[in-house]
Amino acid sequence: MQRVFEALASAPRRKILAYLAHAELNAGEIAARFEISKPAVSQHLSVLENAGLIVSEKRGQYVYYRLVPESLANTLNSYVQEVCPVSRPLKAESAAIAQRKVDTGSR
Amino acid sequence: MQRVFEALASAPRRKILAYLAHAELNAGEIAARFEISKPAVSQHLSVLENAGLIVSEKRGQYVYYRLVPESLANTLNSYVQEVCPVSRPLKAESAAIAQRKVDTGSR
DNA sequence: TAGGTATTTAATTTATTTCTTAAATACTGA
DNA sequence: TCAGTATTTAAGAAATAAATTAAATACCTA
Known part of the structure; x- marks a missing residue:
């Protein structure tokens, strides 16, 4: 971090x-x-x-x-979720999208 | 930025x-x-x-x-979207959620 | 193996950040 | 107004970061 x-x-x-x-x-x-x-x-x-x-x-x-796009996205997303209550609803969504990307290897 | x-x-x-x-x-x-x-x-x-x-x-x-949570969330989200293709699908979603928050003033 | 290219490491200098103490500013209440 | 509290500004010292040049390492090809 x-x-x-x-x-x-x-x-x-x-x-x-x-x-x-x-x-x-x-x-x-x-x-x-x-x-x-x-x-x-x-x-x-x-x-x-x-x-x-x-x-x-x-x-x-x-x-x-x-x-390593996942690294940057994960760090910044999780930081935003931690500090900005406004973004908390994004958490599940982000995880799902990131996982889909890992699964398929697509952009 | x-x-x-x-x-x-x-x-x-x-x-x-x-x-x-x-x-x-x-x-x-x-x-x-x-x-x-x-x-x-x-x-x-x-x-x-x-x-x-x-x-x-x-x-x-x-x-x-x-x-100013919107400021942090907006900056980091838009940066992530710019640099990490993986996160692009989050863009519309983030904007919608942020907007909802502004409208209602809720967490 | 020798010479050339690509990249990194090392040593040093310069610039920037971060901290500290002391002093200035602004507000409160007697 | 005066004394006290809260906060910031200013000036300077110490620690970090970032650049440069020169040298080292690694790979390629003749």
Whole structure:
């Protein structure tokens, strides 16, 4: 929880998540979309990975990153449910939808 | 958005939100729940207020704070919808529930 | 194996956050 | 008005986070 919110507090990191929401990308492809250095991007990637929001997979020379959407959705949804009474009715609904997604593997 | 995520990145600030989810409290009552100094708590309160997550109202000698639950729920829900395709079906549902709450003023 | 590319690690500097104490402001009630 | 309480503002110290450059690691291909 702490790590997730820390990870999300950074604009570049949220931008990385937004890219990965649309496609799996390797470290170089991600870095190319920023003006900061590659090591800086690499550090952002490890913050995101340590938070469990993304996962990496080395394939040959490249390291591919992809989003773990359930992780982000689960953390934020459950936080909202905890703090915002208004959202409590969403809880069962969210769980059901998330489960359906896991079952079918569909988007 | 940036301010909301920055606000949520701090454990003491999330703790403040959790307290305010249950009751309106004044600055002193909030500060009493922490080991840090009152000015430190006051600063956390202004970060939360600048993010639009809480509002304050001065009544006599005291400054009362309360949560703006729609603000937190709306920001996090819409962020989740943007980044996590899995959650998109929740959008209409969330809006409907939030609207119902606004209409009735109920929990 | 050698040279090149991709990525991360390490060391360091800079910037930002968070805390503390002291002082200012604002309200209350004698 | 004066003394006391509640809260915030201000200034500065300490801790964290984020960037950079240089070097290390790992993989690919000739």
